[in-house]
Amino acid sequence: MMCNEIWVIAEIRQGRLTRSTHQLLGAARKLADERNLQPAALLIGGEQVHAEELAQKIPLVLRIENSGLETYEAVRYAHALRQLIEKRGRPKVIMTAAGSSGVEFMPRVAMRCDSGYASYCVDLFWEGEEPACRRPVYGGKVYEELAISTVPAFFTVRPGVFPVPENLSETGRVETIPIDLPEDTGLRIIERKGISPGKKDLSEALCVVAGGRGMGTPENFKLLEKLAEVLDGAVGVSRAVVDAGWMPHDLQVGKSGKTVSPGLYIACGISGAIHHVLGMNTAKVVVAINKDPDALIFRNADYGLVGDALEVIPELIKAIKSKT
Amino acid sequence: MKIAVLIKQVPDHEALVRVKSEQELDIENRYVCSFFDEIAIEAALNIRKNHPESEITAISAGGKKAVDALRRAVALGIDQVEHLGDESLEMADNCYLAYVLAERLKAIQPDLIICGKQAGDDDFAATGPMVAEYLNIPHVSAVVSLGSDADANQVTLGREVEGEIWYLESNFPLLITAEKGLAEPHVPVVMRVMKAMRAQIPGIPLNELDLKDKKQQGRLRRLRYTVPPERADVAMMREPYPQNAAELIEHLKKNGVI
Ligand SMILES: Cc1cc2nc3c(=O)[nH]c(=O)nc-3n(C[C@H](O)[C@H](O)[C@H](O)COP(=O)(O)OP(=O)(O)OC[C@H]3O[C@@H](n4cnc5c(N)ncnc54)[C@H](O)[C@@H]3O)c2cc1C
Numbered sequence: 001m002m003c004n005e006i007w008v009i010a011e012i013r014q015g016r017l018t019r020s021t022h023q024l025l026g027a028a029r030k031l032a033d034e035r036n037l038q039p040a041a042l043l044i045g046g047e048q049v050h051a052e053e054l055a056q057k058i059p060l061v062l063r064i065e066n067s068g069l070e071t072y073e074a075v076r077y078a079h080a081l082r083q084l085i086e087k088r089g090r091p092k093v094i095m096t097a098a099g100s101s102g103v104e105f106m107p108r109v110a111m112r113c114d115s116g117y118a119s120y121c122v123d124l125f126w127e128g129e130e131p132a133c134r135r136p137v138y139g140g141k142v143y144e145e146l147a148i149s150t151v152p153a154f155f156t157v158r159p160g161v162f163p164v165p166e167n168l169s170e171t172g173r174v175e176t177i178p179i180d181l182p183e184d185t186g187l188r189i190i191e192r193k194g195i196s197p198g199k200k201d202l203s204e205a206l207c208v209v210a211g212g213r214g215m216g217t218p219e220n221f222k223l224l225e226k227l228a229e230v231l232d233g234a235v236g237v238s239r240a241v242v243d244a245g246w247m248p249h250d251l252q253v254g255k256s257g258k259t260v261s262p263g264l265y266i267a268c269g270i271s272g273a274i275h276h277v278l279g280m281n282t283a284k285v286v287v288a289i290n291k292d293p294d295a296l297i298f299r300n301a302d303y304g305l306v307g308d309a310l311e312v313i314p315e316l317i318k319a320i321k322s323k324t
Numbered sequence: 325m326k327i328a329v330l331i332k333q334v335p336d337h338e339a340l341v342r343v344k345s346e347q348e349l350d351i352e353n354r355y356v357c358s359f360f361d362e363i364a365i366e367a368a369l370n371i372r373k374n375h376p377e378s379e380i381t382a383i384s385a386g387g388k389k390a391v392d393a394l395r396r397a398v399a400l401g402i403d404q405v406e407h408l409g410d411e412s413l414e415m416a417d418n419c420y421l422a423y424v425l426a427e428r429l430k431a432i433q434p435d436l437i438i439c440g441k442q443a444g445d446d447d448f449a450a451t452g453p454m455v456a457e458y459l460n461i462p463h464v465s466a467v468v469s470l471g472s473d474a475d476a477n478q479v480t481l482g483r484e485v486e487g488e489i490w491y492l493e494s495n496f497p498l499l500i501t502a503e504k505g506l507a508e509p510h511v512p513v514v515m516r517v518m519k520a521m522r523a524q525i526p527g528i529p530l531n532e533l534d535l536k537d538k539k540q541q542g543r544l545r546r547l548r549y550t551v552p553p554e555r556a557d558v559a560m561m562r563e564p565y566p567q568n569a570a571e572l573i574e575h576l577k578k579n580g581v582i
């Protein structure tokens with residue numbers, strides 16, 4: 001059984017729809033329009049207010065309801081999604097953000113549906129009647145384009161690759177769909193804590209201010225935090241900084257850390273090793289600040305400034321403040 | 325406790341990978357056991373330190389390259405290894421590969437299966453979750469810590485979920501995928517490397533498995549490889565310090581970046 005729909009699985013963080021969700025709503029509407037399909041947002045768990053907010057942006061909101069869905073867990077999410085597919089039929093496409101939860105539960109559902117799944121996509125498009133994606137492989141050294149021949153096509157999309165659509169205005173309808181869940185999946189959450197309390201989420205941020213070993217000491221990262229604050233951005237770091245124990249791993253950008261695609265990435269005292277660059281080369285605008293005019297990072301930047309980051313950052317903060 | 329580790333041989337991080345044609349890549353001949361898979365191996369060895377009776381099996385599926393990943397596993401201290409299938413699996417899509425691995429794992433019946441977070445070639449991060457789904461067992465991706473209290477019944481583990489760290493408790497069987505931080509791979513001792521070079525790597529042909537449920541490919545169709553978009557030439561700030569900071573902000577403002 002099929003249905004002529006494209007589903008975006010919405011994400012809520014700290015009580016709000018994430019920016020990636022908005023981006024994907026825009027992408028789904030475009031894909032749907034091109035093939036005369038119905039775009040819909042899926043809310044797994046989530047509250048009525050979020051359903052209503054989504055309905056102002058997309059014609060159909062499917063709210064999957066079960067009290068067991070209040071906190072995220074891969075097995076439960078996979079169950080929920082599978083049941084919705086059984087009830088409504090297979091949509092053409094199911095997509096969500098390639099965050100830590102998206103890449104965890106989506107492959108499970110794809111396996112159960114015996115259908116194609118592609119992760120960390122940076123673009124989605126139609127290849128004839130088949131949904132297709134572009135995605136980095138070999139750590140981003142090359143890209144591949146894949147079409148998915150089976151239904152539904154499952155995609156997880158890197159945050160930040162699509163623009164936030166400007167004026168989506170709808171009076172959509174909300175359908176609430178109750179589902180059953182297994183009593184016990186074998187997994188129990190015993191504790192949750194913020195690793196970097198009060199900090200902005202790196203993978204969602206529109207601006208990332210990143211520091212490397214060139215920042216000199218852990219204390220100097222306070223400077224970066226200030227710069228991030230005036231730019232409403234998040235702080236990221238290189239692996240050298242994590243290995244030195246200066247900053248926690250959850251802030252690491254790169255091959256063995258997070259992949260970010262912000263509008264603006266400012267690299268301070270980072271040499272630009274390939275492993276680092278692979279995590280940020282999809283940023284729209286890159287600024288590099290480095291003492292060494294030959295640093296590799298300048299080859300991956302739009303704007304370069306040769307200088308001492310510790311001197312330049314306070315000046316940047318001043319310049320930003322004086323102009324706003 | 326029975327532990328299975330799934331590993332894959334992939335191009336080294338430093339290896340040159342270039343687009344040769346739409347359908348073909350030029351890959352420098354420098355292959356290693358995938359970065360996160362070595363972490364997975366080390367995590368299994370760490371459990372064995374606390375539970376010396378544990379049996380660890382490392383499995384790699386695919387063509388001849390898989391043998392090298394398994395030799396690496398032997399060098400690192402794993403005694404039982406299996407080379408599953410043959411070159412034909414290199415053409416299979418991720419669902420089928422996971423299915424083959426899962427069918428083999430059904431026979432081994434491990435309590436804990438450890439994969440890498442994602443393989444250094446296709447970067448899918450899909451095999452682990454897919455194997456777990458097929459086996460109908462829970463899984464946790466990108467695990468950063470495993471409790472040393474692991475016993476025959478349950479284990480505690482930590483993972484990052486969008487800016488938070490979650491501690492979970494799970495029964496066995498369980499599948500996890502290894503994130504950086506879970507374990508620190510060690511450098512193998514020379515004796516083990518010698519042993520690994522001579523080791524017989526047992527192969528399990530696909531016809532020993534009961535594979536008829538799924539077709540081998542057809543879910544994903546590669547249209548083409550493309551070159552990553554290139555950044556335009558960098559614009560360097562010309563003013564001396566401290567004016568260069570204002571100059572930079574000027575540029576960013578003018579171009580609507582901030
Ligand atoms: C398998 C593998 C995976 C890896 N994964 C990652 C990853 O995910 N992320 C990552 O970042 N790295 C990763 N690395 C490490 C990577 O190769 C580099 O070693 C690392 O990125 C270097 O960090 P850095 O640029 O901060 O330090 P360095 O290379 O030491 O560079 C410091 C830079 O700061 C500059 N500098 C010094 N003082 C100042 C100053 N006062 N003002 C301005 N500039 C200054 C210097 O000129 C230099 O360019 C990985 C490596 C391997 C082998």
Ligand SMILES: Nc1ncnc2c1ncn2[C@@H]1O[C@H](COP(=O)(O)O)[C@@H](O)[C@H]1O
Nearest residue numbers: 330331385439440442443448449450451
């Ligand atoms: N051919 C294979 N043989 C054994 N394990 C594999 C194979 N391919 C992938 N895996 C495992 O699955 C993980 C994720 O791979 P991938 O889904 O390709 O990103 C790897 O880190 C391995 O642990």
